[in-house]
Amino acid sequence: MSSSADGGQRTVRPRRPSHYAERAKAGDETWLEDCVQEIVGLQVSDAQRTICRSVAGQKKTIVQTANGLGKSYILAAIVNAWLYALYPATVLTTSGTEKKMKRTFCKPVENLHDSALDGAGLPGDYKHRPERIDFPDDPEHWFEATSPQDAGELEGVHSKYHLSIIEEADKDDVDAKTLDSMDSLVTDERDRMIVIANPPEDETNIVADLLDKPTWNEVTFSSFASHNVQVELGEADGEQIDGLATLWKIKEDWQEFNEEPWPGVDEALRMSDPDSPEFRKDLDKRWYRRRAGVIPPEGASAHRPIEKDAVDAAWERETTSTRVTPHGTGIDVARSGDNTVVVSAHANQLKVHYSETGTDHPTQEARIRRGTDSFPGLDEWPDHPVAIDAVGEGSGLADDIVQAYPKASRFDAGATANEEQEYKNCWTEGLAVLGQWIENGGVINDRKLREELLVAARVVEYEENFYASRGTEVLKASPKAVIKEVLGRSPDHLDGALMAVFASEGKRAGSKASGTGVWGT
The missing domain is CATH 3.30.420.240 (Nucleotidyltransferase; domain 5)
Structure with a gap:
């Protein structure tokens, strides 16, 4: 809503899809985050904005994050923005944790689809079994979520604008074959692929391989990048968002995982950053993966039932x-x-x-x-x-x-x-x-x-x-x-x-x- 000249309120008409499509074609890396905010109705955090800009500007993105960043939710918003702005467009999603994908990814896709445009909802019909968005009069425009075992069945399917998404890529069900199948759908400069994962246990995981490839744009976040933490530290404006990491939780996890007193934000950040000379290699593996957002180094403390x-x-x-x-x-x-x-x-x-x-x-x-x-x-x-x-x-x-x-x-x-x-x-x-x-x-x-x-x-x-x-x-x-x-x-x-x-x-x-x-x- 915005103010009119007489002091009343008037409804701001949503921008047409062509507005965002033209910006995407021109190489404007901010088009996707604007569409997510203005059409889908999700307020984008700084970390989520970085993900949007990577998808908008890079052919392939690998996001390795700690817990509590809202990465699944921003992906759900991106799905809806992609189908709204671009035509004909397709989105295929898979995940290493299929049941969790339906709960934490597909459900937000559905909710955001139905509540976008100030509650009017977006075009297309959200359906189940499989989870998808259908456009009855346009079979070349769709979203679908599939198991990693079935991803290969859609090889060869293509549209003018395609987006491949792999969630929970660090899990065992996602292997080289899954990646190849999803990658095969990315055929020209208009297509995109994004892989999101928590840091794997070690460097033998498929995610670690992607981090070393120059064709992938690497985006990494620790839990300190959470919107809630940034608000608490005075680095961002806004209200706390349920479900995202808080500074209180980060402090609690430091003390529980590492069995040490909380050293303070700046010190914890330095000790958790592999590029810092103060980086420690003896912290608990859970801290590195869940809060620092990095693969545990050799020498990291194991999580043990008996001490x-x-x-x-x-x-x-x-x-x-x-x-x-x-x-x-x-x-x-x-x-x-x-x-x-x-x-x-x-x-x-x-x-x-x-x-x-x-x-x-x-x-x-x-x-x-x-x-x-x-x-x-x-x-x-x-x-x-x-x-x-x-x-x-x-x-x-x-x-x-x-x-x-x-x-x-x-x-x-x-x-x-x-x-x-x-x-x-x-x-x-x-x-x-x-x-x-x-x-x-x-x-x-x-x-x-x-x-x-x-x-x-x-x-x-x-x-x-x-x-x-x-x-x-x-x-x-x-x-x-x-x-x-x-x-x-x-x-x-x-x-x-x-x-x-x-x-x-x-x-x-x-x-x-x-x-x-x-x-x-």
Whole structure:
């Protein structure tokens, strides 16, 4: 709206598509951001403006950003502006995370399409399955979102103005074939391609390859470039925007990821910038990828479920309370050469009650149930959560325990985690729960358990993987084999401790599909 001569309000008529098309043809790199603001109705931040100008002026753009910049939203706006201003035009989008693409990209495309032009909406019909914008009278003018596996089916499709978009390009589903298929649609100087990704884990990823190619214009942002952060720092005007990174969140992540006091904005920026002489290579990998917006350098700290300092503190810590009946018990049944181990969580202390080498399972079962001179036995604690892990010949012992005690359950390390939006499986979740228990004041006093925990603290790391079935990235811990390789034996005491804490938290130990492993608290 704008003021009229008599002090009233008059509606500003939207500019015709030809206005922006002529500017695009003339090489005006600001046409796209103006169309996004004036027609689509999105106020463009400085970081988003940089992306618009790269698409307007460069044939190929690779955007590597930290979290919280609103990159998916500006892409959704660009789709609508492209189809409004240019004709005939096509936009093909794919993503390494198809379910997330529908939620965080396609839905904004639809919303912005329907709310543009002050609520009047843009031409074309937004449709689903597949997600697309159709122009019924013009089949050569369209937008479509497709899975990376299907992108190749559209090779050879072309229009006067084509835009290829790849979101979440750092994910495994986007490979060289996907890039080639999308790139094949970019045939002349009017076409464009943009690839957007968070920094990959390392330089073996396809995104790292693009960053080294001179034909791609590289655009990188840290979370400090977020509109909200710029407003807080007085570098930009406007109101805070929900969903974008804030300075508060950046400070919190610095302290959580790096376990250091916040050094201040200027210092954190210098330590996070690979081109700065003060750049640090020992910060947490999550900080580099999520906040600095760069590939983690060699020497970056790993994200681990169990920390060495926490294990040392648990070994030195005195027990502050006692509890006769455990909160939970874990039993790891031996295979040949291993130990059958019983560990219980008593208040804030992990006690190894029983450890015996070999596979004399009938004798071991009797001692686990009725006790020994130093172990009361499960018959003394019949109604508390017990998790038991066994394979092969040890399954008979495990089945007997599950039948005998109402809150006993088989533990399946590979089963879907209780917190399935955060952890890949029960092994990963169990390590996380054990690590948190230790950090929150837990006490250990068994030397073998301490040794196994220290090895785990050294060799077990999290990696973040996207799983299409869950529609999100989840944490997956290194396998048990890496601990066993260093120890030269199976980490039976660690297994027992993990299950004891897991059980004490009332976690489901078995497969959700089978319905096993449900305990009361």
